[in-house]
Structures are given as C-alpha cells and as structure tokens.
Amino acid sequence: MKLRRGQAEIIGGLIVLLVILIILIPLVLQLITTQGSLARRQIDIGSFQAERLAEKIIVSWLSPFDPRFPGFWANNTGTVSVTIRLIGIVDTKSNTLQFMVNLTDYTPGSGKPITAIIRYPGSILVEEEPLILNPGESALVLLNPDLIPNYMRVAPIMLSDRGVVHPVIGRSSLEDTVIKAITVEQRIVFLEDILNSEYFEPRFPDYFNNNYPQVGVSSYDGRNRYYYQLITLDFIGKSLSFSNAIIGFKPGDKSKFNMLLTVFSNNKFYRVKIEGFQPAQDFEFRYTSRDGAIRVYATHSNLSDAIGMYYYGDIRLSKINLKGSAESIKVFERTPSNSRISSYDPFVIVADTDGNGVGELIFSTEDYNYGSYNPPQVQCFADEDGVFLDYSAIISSNQIIRDTEWGFAFKLSNVKLDPKIYAGMQVFLRIYFHDSEGGDFYCTDEVQLPLLRVMAIRGDWSIVDSKDVLYFELASLEDTWLPKKGYTSISLALFIPPGETREVYLAISIIDPYYGVGRNDLDFTIAIEILGITVYSR
Numbered sequence: 036m037k038l039r040r041g042q043a044e045i046i047g048g049l050i051v052l053l054v055i056l057i058i059l060i061p062l063v064l065q066l067i068t069t070q071g072s073l074a075r076r077q078i079d080i081g082s083f084q085a086e087r088l089a090e091k092i093i094v095s096w097l098s099p100f101d102p103r104f105p106g107f108w109a110n111n112t113g114t115v116s117v118t119i120r121l122i123g124i125v126d127t128k129s130n131t132l133q134f135m136v137n138l139t140d141y142t143p144g145s146g147k148p149i150t151a152i153i154r155y156p157g158s159i160l161v162e163e164e165p166l167i168l169n170p171g172e173s174a175l176v177l178l179n180p181d182l183i184p185n186y187m188r189v190a191p192i193m194l195s196d197r198g199v200v201h202p203v204i205g206r207s208s209l210e211d212t213v214i215k216a217i218t219v220e221q222r223i224v225f226l227e228d229i230l231n232s233e234y235f236e237p238r239f240p241d242y243f244n245n246n247y248p249q250v251g252v253s254s255y256d257g258r259n260r261y262y263y264q265l266i267t268l269d270f271i272g273k274s275l276s277f278s279n280a281i282i283g284f285k286p287g288d289k290s291k292f293n294m295l296l297t298v299f300s301n302n303k304f305y306r307v308k309i310e311g312f313q314p315a316q317d318f319e320f321r322y323t324s325r326d327g328a329i330r331v332y333a334t335h336s337n338l339s340d341a342i343g344m345y346y347y348g349d350i351r352l353s354k355i356n357l358k359g360s361a362e363s364i365k366v367f368e369r370t371p372s373n374s375r376i377s378s379y380d381p382f383v384i385v386a387d388t389d390g391n392g393v394g395e396l397i398f399s400t401e402d403y404n405y406g407s408y409n410p411p412q413v414q415c416f417a418d419e420d421g422v423f424l425d426y427s428a429i430i431s432s433n434q435i436i437r438d439t440e441w442g443f444a445f446k447l448s449n450v451k452l453d454p455k456i457y458a459g460m461q462v463f464l465r466i467y468f469h470d471s472e473g474g475d476f477y478c479t480d481e482v483q484l485p486l487l488r489v490m491a492i493r494g495d496w497s498i499v500d501s502k503d504v505l506y507f508e509l510a511s512l513e514d515t516w517l518p519k520k521g522y523t524s525i526s527l528a529l530f531i532p533p534g535e536t537r538e539v540y541l542a543i544s545i546i547d548p549y550y551g552v553g554r555n556d557l558d559f560t561i562a563i564e565i566l567g568i569t570v571y572s573r
Contacts, residue, residue, distance in 0.1 A: 089115045092168070092201035093463065093567040094191055106177040107191055109201070111168035112463055112524065112567055119166040119201070121194035122149065122176065133182060133189065138165050143177075151177040156392030165196065171391060171465070171522075238444035238496060238544070274356045275307065276300070279401055280322070280345040281560075282355075283386025285311055286394030289338070291362075293386035293394075297402045299350050304368075304402065306381040311362025314338065318359060323352035342388050344469065344560065346401065379443050388562070389522070398443055398545045399560035401471055442546030446492065454535035456572055459500075462489050462527045462541065463567035468509040470559035483507060486561060490542040491529040499539055502527040509561070522564060541568065 091113030097104045111117050123135035134148040142162045143149045152161040153175045154168070166174055176191070193201040277296045285291040292312040298305040320341040322331040325348065333341035345353070367381040379398075387394045452460065466487075485503035492498050504525065512523050531539055545561055 089113050090117050090195060090197065090199045090201070092117060092119075092193065093569070094202050095567075103175070103177055105180055106175060108173055108175055109166075109168065109191075109193065110173040110567065111170055112465075114170055116167060116169045117199075117201075118196040119168070119193045120196055121192075122166075123192045124148070124178065124182070125190050125192055139163065146179065148179055148182055149176060150179055151175075153177075156390070158392075166193075173393075236446040236448050238441050238446070238542075274319075274354050276350045276354050277345075278348050278350055278353070279399075280348070280353075280355070281384060281386060281388065281397055281399060282320075282345070283342050283388035283394070284338075284390065286385065286387050287392070289390075292338075292341070293384055294355075295381075295384040295386075295397070295399065296355065306367040306402075308365040308367070308381065308384060309357070309361050309363070310384075312357070313360045315358040317356070319354075319356040321352065321354050323349045325349045339390055342386075342390055344388055344467075344562075346469065383443065393564055395467065395562040395564045397560065397562040400547060400558040401469070401560055402558065442488075442544045444488075444542060444544035446496070446540050446542040448540060450541040450568060452491075452531065452539045452570060454531045454537070454539055457531060457539075458571050459528065459530040460491070460541070460571065461569040462529065463524060463569075464489070464527070465522050465524050465564045466509075467522050467562040467564075468512055468559065470506075470510060485546055486559065488544045488546060489527050489529065490544070491531060491539050492542045493537045493539065496542070499531060499535065500529045502529065509559075522562075 091111070093110045093112050095108040095110070097106045097108070109119070120138055121135055122138065124133040126133055136149055138152075138161065140163055141149070143151050143160075152166060153159065154161055154166065155173050155175070161174070168174060191202075195201065275296060275298050277298050279297040281295040283293055285293050290313065292314065293310045294308075294312065296307040296309075298307050314335055316335050318335045318338075320331070320333040322329070322345050324330075324346075327349075331340065331343075331345070333339075365380065382398055382400055384397050385394045386397060388397070389395075464487075483505050486506050486509055487504035488501055489504075490498055490501040504527075529541075543563070547559070
C-alpha cells in the first residue's frame with residue numbers, strides 16, 4: 036500500500052508540474068517575443084531619430100529682380116532623402132500662418148497660393164504628390180504674388196513625413212521655427228551663372244582681359260611660356276586630340292556642351308574653351324587614358340556619356356569631333372612671351388559635369404601629366420624641364436611673387452549683411468578637387484598653403500573674417516589616379532564682430548600658390564557647385 040501511495044504522489048506531482056509548464060511556457064515565449072519586439076522597436080526608433088536629425092533643407096528666396104519672384108529654392112544639403120508633405124508661408128512679423136497646403140492632393144496653378152513646384156534635376160512639375168528631394172536635389176516653389184504684399188516679412192515652412200519642420204533651427208516645432216525665422220535667414224546660390232551675373236565682382240577685373248593683361252596666371256617652366264588668346268584660329272568642325280578635358284552640359288540645357296580642352300596640335304599646346312556647343316548628328320567623343328584603364332565613347336545618341344573631367348588622355352586615342360555650332364569659342368596658344376603672364380580666362384569655365392542640372396564653377400591648371408613618387412628625386416611633372424606644366428597666380432608684373440592672398444577672387448554683391456542686424460553667416464560649399472600630386476604628399480613639402488578662401492569683406496575688400504581650406508585638407512579627399520568622381524560638402528563659419536559699422540559681403544577666392552619645379556610644381560582642379568548660406572541675427 037505504501038508503495039502504491041508513493042507512486043500516486045509522484046504521478047500527481049508530475050501532473051501538477053506538467054500543468055504549470057503548460058501555463059508558463061506560453062507566458063515565457065510571449066515575454067521573449069515582447070522583449071525582442073521592444074528591442075527592434077528601440078532600434079527602429081533610434082534609426083528614425085537619426086534620419087530626422089540628418090534632414091537638412093536650405094531655403095533661398097529668389098531675388099525681387101527675378102521675373103519668377105516671389106518664390107524660393109528648397110535644396111536638400113543633408114545625407115538622407117526628404118519627403119515634403121506640407122508647405123506653408125508665415126508672416127514673421129505677426130507670427131501668423133498665411134496659408135498651408137497639403138501636397139498630396141494639391142495641384143499648383145494660377146490664382147492658387149502655390150503656382151508651381153519644379154523639381155531639379157529634370158525640371159519636373161510636382162502635382163498631387165509629396166515633394167521628394169534626394170541629397171543634392173532642389174526644388175523651385177513659386178508663389179502667388181497677390182498673397183504676399185510688398186514689405187511683408189515672410190518665411191516658408193515645410194513639414195516632412197518624419198515630422199521635421201524646415202528650415203529647422205533648434206526644436207522641431209512649428210512655433211519654434213516661426214520664432215527662429217525672424218532671426219535666421221537661409222539662401223542658396225547656384226554658381227552656374229556667376230561669371231555673367233551682375234552680382235559677380237572680381238577682385239581684379241583685368242584678370243579676365245586676354246590682351247596681354249600683365250596680371251593673372253603665369254608659367255614657371257624656364258621657357259617663359261604662357262597662354263594668350265588667338266583671335267583668328269578656328270578649331271570648330273575639326274577633330275581635336277586632347278590630353279585633359281572638362282566637359283559638361285551648358286547649365287539648364289542638356290543639348291549643349293560647355294568644355295575646356297587641353298589640345299596638342301602641330302607640336303604646340305592649346306587650351307580650347309567652347310561654350311554653348313550644339314553637336315551635329317555625327318558628333319563623336321573618344322577618351323582613352325594613357326594606361327588604358329579608362330575608355331569612354333559617346334555619340335549624339337548618348338551625349339550624357341561624354342560629360343565629366345578627363346585627365347591624362349592618350350593623345351593618339353583621345354579625340355573629340357567638333358562638328359556643330361557654338362555660342363562662343365576661344366583658343367589660347369601656349370607661346371613664349373617676356374611677360375610670362377596670362378589671364379584667368381583659359382583656366383575658368385562653368386559647366387554641369389555631373390549631369391544633375393546644376394553648373395559648377397571650375398578652375399583648373401592641369402594640362403598634361405601627373406607626378407610620381409621616385410625617391411630620392413621626387414618630381415611632380417612628367418617632363419624633366421617642366422615644359423607642359425605649372426601655372427601659378429601672381430600679383431605683380433615686374434617680378435614673380437607667389438600669391439597666397441587673393442588669387443581668383445570674387446565678391447557676391449547680392450549677399451550683403453547689415454552688421455547692426457547680423458552677427459555672422461555659415462557658408463556651405465559642395466566642391467570637387469583633383470591634383471597632379473601622384474605621390475600622396477611626397478611631391479610637395481608645402482602642404483599647408485591655402486587653395487580656397489571664404490571671406491566676409493567690406494565694400495573696399497578689407498577683410499572682416501576669413502576661413503582657409505588648405506591643400507592637405509583637399510588632397511586627402513581625392514586620388515590622382517584613378518581619379519574619384521564624387522563631390523564633398525564643407526561648412527565654414529564667418530563672424531561679424533560687435534561694433535562693425537560697414538556693410539559686409541561674402542567673397543570667395545581660389546588660390547594657386549604653387550610655382551617653380553620639383554617638389555612644389557603642383558597643378559590642380561577645383562570645382563564649386565552650390566553655395567548655401569545661413570545668416571544669423573544678433
């Protein structure tokens with residue numbers, strides 16, 4: 036009996052344990068699943084918050100002299116795609132909302148608050164759908180002038196699908212953004228039309244004079260050679276062999292090219308600068324790098340394949356057929372001269388080389404080849420006597436003086452700040468850089484010289500504040516060969532000290548401080564695409 040009673044107790048205990056397990060196992064599994072879901076949710080929330088913080092939209096009002104005014108540019112300068120669902124206008128004086136539209140079911144048109152939304156690149160009209168801006172893309176929002184009376188201080192606000200209000204300063208709330216809109220103004224400047232703009236004011240206007248300007252860019256090769264413009268020589272309609280080429284669309288027109296070629300013909304070097312080139316049906320472009328690593332072929336049917344920046348081409352295999360018409364063609368011959376000075380014209384062009392619809396302001400002194408690292412004699416030129424290389428900016432016609440102060444400098448007269456109201460500005464640049472230094476800093480021992488300078492200046496060019504971008508900072512972003520194609524965004528802060536009484540302008544200079552032969556014979560290309568400005572009030 037005792038044995039049976041003991042067995043019954045064991046069996047009963049097992050039954051109770053089984054019941055407990057049946058109840059507990061689902062609870063434990065549910066707890067594990069819940070914890071996993073919470074962890075995944077926390078990861079999703081963290082990722083979402085990171086994307087919200089990465090959103091960055093810069094806003095720039097059109098000039099009142101622009102026939103499209105009133106309107107503003109919205110440019111995505113961040114690293115994530117931004118989807119705008121709501122756009123409104125705020126009266127910043129009274130902090131009241133003038134209007135707000137939901138883009139999902141809104142069709143812009145005449146008489147409506149927003150008359151048009153045009154997304155770039157591509158000039159795409161946005162109707163009855165959110166405005167999606169990928170990094171680097173922009174949109175032009177045109178407004179009804181009847182809804183914005185003259186002298187009214189207004190600011191745009193845009194709400195993304197992540198709940199971020201743009202332009203955003205501080206907390207992501209509507210009230211905070213409206214209040215901040217009084218003290219912060221943002222704008223974007225596209226440099227595609229800068230050379231022809233009334234707002235472009237060069238520091239030295241003679242630097243663009245090609246008739247023996249006596250100032251500008253000089254060749255230090257021991258043979259007193261420089262570029263000057265040939266008036267009568269016509270290359271149009273011919274097939275030209277080139278070593279280096281900068282080829283891009285004419286900004287706003289993908290049927291035409293702007294290009295700057297280094298051409299070798301009849302044992303002479305030329306720079307050929309063509310703007311508004313309309314290719315004929317039998318247009319051909321061929322490029323083969325000297326080592327054969329890169330080959331490009333384009334015809335009239337695939338013009339976009341021809342755009343880009345091409346270096347160190349095999350002259351026998353790199354050719355462009357210039358059959359067609361052009362708005363402007365300039366040919367600069369490299370020739371002996373006692374003056375040893377050329378203008379900046381052969382070295383500066385504006386072209387859309389990446390096909391995103393926005394032109395770049397490009398400065399390039401690269402002509403022929405790049406240097407290599409061959410210890411103990413480190414050279415930065417392919418030919419021992421430097422015949423084909425090195426052009427440097429100077430500031431004197433009587434003696435060779437390295438220019439580390441101004442270079443190719445220009446003022447944007449439409450970016451003008453009243454120092455009583457504004458305390459400074461943050462400047463955002465999207466730039467491309469390439470150089471002839473093939474030895475990763477072995478070809479020059481002067482790596483801390485400035486190549487780019489951003490300045491806050493007075494009307495007489497006296498400097499209020501400035502920031503330099505040094506050679507080694509730019510060189511660390513690029514590879515000489517094979518060259519990188521990407522652009523880099525940088526941000527620089529300029530401050531206006533208290534007590535300043537004169538109006539302050541934004542100015543930029545591209546400086547070529549390298550000259551001579553050997554370790555400091557350095558040539559480079561720098562392109563500036565977008566100039567974003569955030570202006571801070573006191």
